[in-house]
Amino acid sequence: MSAPSPFLTVEHLNMRFGGLLAVDDLSFDVGRQDITALIGPNGAGKTTVFNCITGFYKPTEGRITANHDDGSTFLLERMDDFKIPKTAKVARTFQNIRLFSGMTVLENLMVGQHNPLMVASNFTFGGIFGLAGYKQAENAAIELAKYWMEQTGLTERADDAAGDLPYGDQRKLEIARAMCTGPKLLCLDEPAAGLNPRESDDLNKLLLFIRAECDAGILLIEHDMNVVMGISDHIVVLDYGKKIADGTPEEIRNDPKVIAAYLGVDDDEVADVEQEIEGVST
Amino acid sequence: MANMSLKETMAGFNFQKIAKDLVVTALLATAIFGSTIAFKTKTAPGGLVLDLRFDIAFYIIAAVVVGRLLLWLTFWRKAPNKASGDILPKGWRTLYAALLAKIAKRFAPTLLVFAIVFPFLPFTDRYLLDLGVLVLTYVMLGWGLNIVVGLAGLLDLGYVAFYAIGAYSYALLAHYFGFSFWMCLPLAGILAAFWGLILGFPVLRLRGDYLAIVTLAFGEIIRIVLLNWYQFTGGPDGLSGIPRPSFFGLEFKRGEGNFADFFGLEYSTIHRIVFLYFLILALALLTNFITNRLRRLPIGRAWEALREDEIACRSLGLNTTVVKLTAFSIGAMFAGFAGSFFATRQGFISPESFTFIESALILAIVVLGGMGSQIGVVIASIAMIGGFEIFREAEEYRMLIFGLAMVTIMIWRPRGLISKRIPSIFLKKKKAVSGDLVAQGEGH
Numbered sequence: 001m002s003a004p005s006p007f008l009t010v011e012h013l014n015m016r017f018g019g020l021l022a023v024d025d026l027s028f029d030v031g032r033q034d035i036t037a038l039i040g041p042n043g044a045g046k047t048t049v050f051n052c053i054t055g056f057y058k059p060t061e062g063r064i065t066a067n068h069d070d071g072s073t074f075l076l077e078r079m080d081d082f083k084i085p086k087t088a089k090v091a092r093t094f095q096n097i098r099l100f101s102g103m104t105v106l107e108n109l110m111v112g113q114h115n116p117l118m119v120a121s122n123f124t125f126g127g128i129f130g131l132a133g134y135k136q137a138e139n140a141a142i143e144l145a146k147y148w149m150e151q152t153g154l155t156e157r158a159d160d161a162a163g164d165l166p167y168g169d170q171r172k173l174e175i176a177r178a179m180c181t182g183p184k185l186l187c188l189d190e191p192a193a194g195l196n197p198r199e200s201d202d203l204n205k206l207l208l209f210i211r212a213e214c215d216a217g218i219l220l221i222e223h224d225m226n227v228v229m230g231i232s233d234h235i236v237v238l239d240y241g242k243k244i245a246d247g248t249p250e251e252i253r254n255d256p257k258v259i260a261a262y263l264g265v266d267d268d269e270v271a272d273v274e275q276e277i278e279g280v281s282t
Numbered sequence: 283m284a285n286m287s288l289k290e291t292m293a294g295f296n297f298q299k300i301a302k303d304l305v306v307t308a309l310l311a312t313a314i315f316g317s318t319i320a321f322k323t324k325t326a327p328g329g330l331v332l333d334l335r336f337d338i339a340f341y342i343i344a345a346v347v348v349g350r351l352l353l354w355l356t357f358w359r360k361a362p363n364k365a366s367g368d369i370l371p372k373g374w375r376t377l378y379a380a381l382l383a384k385i386a387k388r389f390a391p392t393l394l395v396f397a398i399v400f401p402f403l404p405f406t407d408r409y410l411l412d413l414g415v416l417v418l419t420y421v422m423l424g425w426g427l428n429i430v431v432g433l434a435g436l437l438d439l440g441y442v443a444f445y446a447i448g449a450y451s452y453a454l455l456a457h458y459f460g461f462s463f464w465m466c467l468p469l470a471g472i473l474a475a476f477w478g479l480i481l482g483f484p485v486l487r488l489r490g491d492y493l494a495i496v497t498l499a500f501g502e503i504i505r506i507v508l509l510n511w512y513q514f515t516g517g518p519d520g521l522s523g524i525p526r527p528s529f530f531g532l533e534f535k536r537g538e539g540n541f542a543d544f545f546g547l548e549y550s551t552i553h554r555i556v557f558l559y560f561l562i563l564a565l566a567l568l569t570n571f572i573t574n575r576l577r578r579l580p581i582g583r584a585w586e587a588l589r590e591d592e593i594a595c596r597s598l599g600l601n602t603t604v605v606k607l608t609a610f611s612i613g614a615m616f617a618g619f620a621g622s623f624f625a626t627r628q629g630f631i632s633p634e635s636f637t638f639i640e641s642a643l644i645l646a647i648v649v650l651g652g653m654g655s656q657i658g659v660v661i662a663s664i665a666m667i668g669g670f671e672i673f674r675e676a677e678e679y680r681m682l683i684f685g686l687a688m689v690t691i692m693i694w695r696p697r698g699l700i701s702k703r704i705p706s707i708f709l710k711k712k713k714a715v716s717g718d719l720v721a722q723g724e725g726h
Contacts, residue, residue, distance in 0.1 A: 084597035099589035102720030104705045111587045117580040127579040158709040163719035
């Protein structure tokens with residue numbers, strides 16, 4: 001880990017929907033500029049954890065803290081959802097892509113920079129009279145949008161409607177749009193879902209680039225093991241809302257509990273699987 | 283078509299389907315016209331007698347069936363070689379599209395020039411000028427509502443409430459404090475915007491049909507309060523003697539020191555109408571200018587983003603509460619301006635001018651024009667208000683023609699006359715976004 005304290009700490013997170021305990025006493029850390037993967041079988045509660053972190057759900061119990069470099073801390077479980085990207089600098093994407101499909105690629109990226117532009121336009125009053133300060137801020141915003149279009153290979157499609165893009169490009173645009181908010185932590189909900197092998201390789205490159213260049217950590221939910229094992233620094237495995245493993249890709253790969261969870265083995269058979277693995281590796 | 287073989291000509295038909303459809307049509311037509319046309323009561327000595335008119339009913343039913351058969355043979359026929367039933371050949375279609383694009387480019391400036399010279403054209407009489415003022419009032423209201431419905435995607439069925447607030451603000455301020463029109467115009471806008479905020483708060487959490495119902499109720503509440511608060515608003519008697527606007531202090535009256543005298547013109551009542559025409563033209567253009575400006579600012583983009591996807595907006599740090607409230611209040615502000623203009627033009631207002639049908643008419647203009655399209659609103663206003671006047675002689679059938687026209691247009695162009703969206707910003711080339719991709723927001 002690059003800094004002593006982790007960027008995000010999740011402590012004793014519980015999320016209850018009526019009688020269902022979707023997340024059960026979950027604690028984990030997300031390091032600064034780390035790529036942390038949250039994996040687990042379907043229905044393990046991964047997206048619920050995401051929704052708690054990004055404020056779309058209020059957790060039943062627990063604490064989620066974001067620690068910024070300047071020493072300020074934010075308690076995410078107490079913040080409104082729109083304030084989390086705005087002040088705590090945690091941005092997210094969605095499992096089912098949520099683009100502004102009737103707006104162009106460039107417009108999507110401009111909406112991502114709404115808050116700084118709003119201040120630059122003096123909350124519309126300066127902008128409507130065409131003050132010079134706003135014009136400058138707008139040009140800077142276009143430059144940032146251009147930068148992200150270059151990184152995601154969307155420059156050619158800048159003036160096309162987002163809904164017209166092929167699926168893989170829509171995924172990339174959603175990431176670019178989230179990056180335009182200037183996040184310190186980017187939460188990606190299944191970014192590789194529906195991508196072909198070449199596209200998921202591109203995605204790996206993009207995520208590594210973001211970590212290297214943008215001083216941002218990444219937390220991702222993913223089923224594509226090519227992505228998870230290829231780029232993650234740290235993996236957290238969930239099953240039935242509980243954390244069953246936490247470690248480096250190498251540790252997770254050999255963890256009998258994880259293998260059991262993925263293969264759907266009963267609890268009492270975990271020991272057998274453990275033996276089997278040991279047999280293979282020796 | 284002539285050199286096509288018989289087999290090819292017949293390829294687009296499905297005889298069984300057509301026959302079945304025609305039988306259903308005939309049955310439905312018999313059910314409707316059989317009961318309404320075939321029997322008629324007549325007053326005769328000794329009471330009512332039944333007049334049987336089976337022949338007329340039969341002709342009508344036959345006309346319906348034949349009409350439907352013709353539709354099957356022409357418009358609904360699937361051309362053998364083409365995926366869609368487009369009746370124009372391909373070369374013509376590109377030509378048609380190019381022509382349309384050419385017209386579209388010049389259309390708005392031409393319309394503006396026409397609007398400016400309209401009062402001075404030789405054929406323009408008092409009646410046409412009044413109609414022009416009416417059309418422009420609805421253009422302005424349509425543009426105002428376009429912010430709420432077209433850009434932010436919030437269905438508002440009670441827009442006329444803000445129009446009423448604007449009108450009553452001016453009338454009451456003039457009545458109790460003697461304020462002039464020019465003082466009241468901004469005040470009416472501010473008051474209407476304030477009431478827009480008040481409506482905005484309770485509906486923040488509402489979506490879809492619920493939003494539509496609450497806004498509808500709000501419109502009715504305002505009207506009923508105006509109707510029942512007799513001591514303050516005059517109730518159903520309304521308010522009369524609302525002062526007329528002046529031209530930089532010059533009144534439109536006969537006599538010395540007034541408008542006609544000052545410019546050395548012969549006094550004529552038409553001066554005031556021309557002045558009102560230009561006043562509403564200026565107000566409408568101001569609405570258009572500000573809306574276009576706002577669309578290019580972050581707030582305008584936030585409105586459109588809200589229409590597209592509210593959850594995505596929140597994930598990008600947009601405070602959707604503020605976005606919704608600004609849309610409601612700025613939309614309401616323009617209705618407030620238009621309302622105070624209405625009050626000064628009429629000189630008399632009563633709650634009867636602000637019924638639900640007005641809200642529906644303004645909404646129809648926005649939807650018919652194509653939601654979010656500024657020029658669409660103009661075309662729709664001319665068609666709806668102007669068209670309504672043309673059919674004045676049809677009397678009670680006017681609403682029927684009106685409804686039929688609406689249904690036809692909605693079948694032909696379900697997303698309104700101008701369904702394309704023009705992007706607010708572009709990098710290399712401005713490309714219109716097809717209406718199919720643009721979301722319609724809440725309550726549609």
